[in-house]
Amino acid sequence: MGYFPFFIDIKGKKGLIIGGGRIAEHKLRKILAYEPDITVVATKISDSIKSIEGVKFIEREFVNSDLEGCSFCIAATDDKKFNAYVAGVCRKYHIFINVVDDKDNCQFLFPSVYKAGNLSIGISTQGASPYIAADIKNRIAAELPLDIEQILDYLCSIRENIKAKVDDSSKRAAIFKASARRCMVLGRKLDDDELDEIIASVKENKSDEIKKGRVVIAGAGCGAYDLITVRALNAVKAAEVIVYDDLIDERLLEYALESCEKIYVGKRNERHSTPQQNINELLLAKANEGKYVVRLKGGDPYVFGRGAEEIQYLKEAGIETEEIPGISSAIAVPAMAGIPVTHRDVSRSFSIITGHTSGDGKDGEKTLHADIRNSAAMDGTCVYLMGLTHLKEITDTLMKEGKSENTPAAVISGGFDGTYKAVRGTLKDIVEKTAKEGIQSPAVIVTGDTVNMNI
Incomplete structure (x- = not known):
């Protein structure tokens, strides 16, 4: 049939x-x-x-x-x-x-049905597999903006207003198209100024599409591509330009439009391939071209990701921005190894500390940040990011500042594909154990009693 x-x-x-x-x-x-x-x-x-x-x-x-x-x-x-x-x-x-x-x-x-206001989606396999029909329906629904019902109501409500303002049917069609596209990109209905800008742009024959640049700073999550949030993935799918980092799963780029420009600006530890100022200027330049730009960062943009610096730079230049959180390695990587950062009666707090050195020593000599020294007095779980190359300095500093040499410690590296390595020990022996196992960057260092839980 x-x-x-x-x-x-x-x-x-x-x-x-x-x-x-x-x-x-x-x-x-x-x-x-x-x-x-x-x-x-x-x-x-x-x-x-x-x-x-x-x-x-x-x-x-x-x-x-x-x-x-x-x-x-x-x-x-x-x-x-x-x-x-x-x-x-x-x-x-x-x-x-x-x-x-x-x-x-x-x-x-x-069919397997999804309904939200005026939107109805029906998926059928003609009885071959209702499970697959439901799965496809759920995947489609997950990619829609949360406010899709309000967006459709809004687009319906503006039709008569646009017909009254614009006589040319082809220009009306261009306005409807640009308005719909802009709503889907923003994930919400337009305000009056945004709609007026589209109408003016089309009536003046500037373009049939909105040309106001916008930058989204999005967290790609920790390692595996399927740890990205739905909102961030939707941004990737709508992007005209993606500026991405070293530690993202490049399978995410396969979700982008075929026409999307993809620019790699990876940085890792001492091997900076693109200076931060250059990245800032690149984002601004692409936004000034009227592009919808997604700045895709590993983990969370605001956890040692310099995302706030980029947003500040763009806002000062008058560019519309948005930040989409991501799953941070500070929580996800310990969890992957069976280490919760908090647990009742074991650890009621956790701290995230950079393991990078800074040039604040004598004559500009690079030294560990003062926060590492201060963390020796902290209770709870301490997570040190980007610190593997300074593991010995970190553990020596913690013990020198009064932390017990028997404090549980772990080093975890790898991803969520089952290839990760985790080494447990104490501040006294974790350096030796890590070297023996050949742990490589990027890696997370964890100290505190939750290390012994191994859930």
Whole structure:
């Protein structure tokens, strides 16, 4: 059979559901949001179905006359022969019929449905796999802006206003397109100034698309591509330019538009390939071209990611910005190794400290930051990022400042693909154990009693 996905208005249309059990209720609840006039007929109807408002109930055996005036019927009993009989009656009277678990007797199928206001998405595998249909529906729904219902209501509400302001039908179409695109990029409805800017731009033949640049500083999460947030992934999919770092999973770039410009500006420890000021200027230049720019950073942009510096620079230049949080390695990497950063009665706090050196020593000599020395007095869990090359200096400093040499310590490196390495020990022996295991950067150093938990 060839099932074409018509969208039919069933509001107020009379429909009959034959069956009073769980399956009948499942079908009933699927269509209630579309406001049909439903009658349920069965010898026994569950209390759960009877509790549904706005539905008529006939608790007796089905008779053919129950179908009078119906636009559609759903046969949902556990008697296959009876369901097939109902299907035959419906075909005789040209009433659309759906028979549960009997595709051959169906004239219409139930898709996996997502509904948000004026938006309806229906996915069908023609009965081959309802699970896959539901999975595809969920994936599509997850990629939509959270405010998609409000966006659609807004786009509907501005149509008459635009028609009154713009006589040229082609320009109206360009305005509708640009407005819709801008709403999807922003994930919200437009304010009056944003809409007026689009209208003016199209009326003056400047462009049929919005040309106001914008930069999103987005966290890509920790290592694996599927640890990015839905909001950040949506930004990647809409980006015209992606400026990305060293420690992201490059599979994320496959979600970008084919036309998207991808610019690598990776930096790692002492091997800076692109100075920060150059990155700032690049983001500004692309935004000034009217591009939607996504600055994709590993972990969280505000956890030693210099994201705040970039946003400050762009805001001072008058560029619209947004920050999207990401999963930080300071929490995720210890968790991967079975180390929670907090645990009741073990650690009620955690601190994230840079393991980088800074040129604040004598004659500009690079030394460990004072925060590392101060962390020796901290209770709870301490997480040191970007400190593997200075592991011996860090542990020696902590012990010198009074931290017990028996303080549990761990070093974890690798990703969420099962290739990670984790070494446990104490401040006294963790350097030796780490060297023996050949741990390499990037790695996270953890100290505190939660290291011993190994969940």
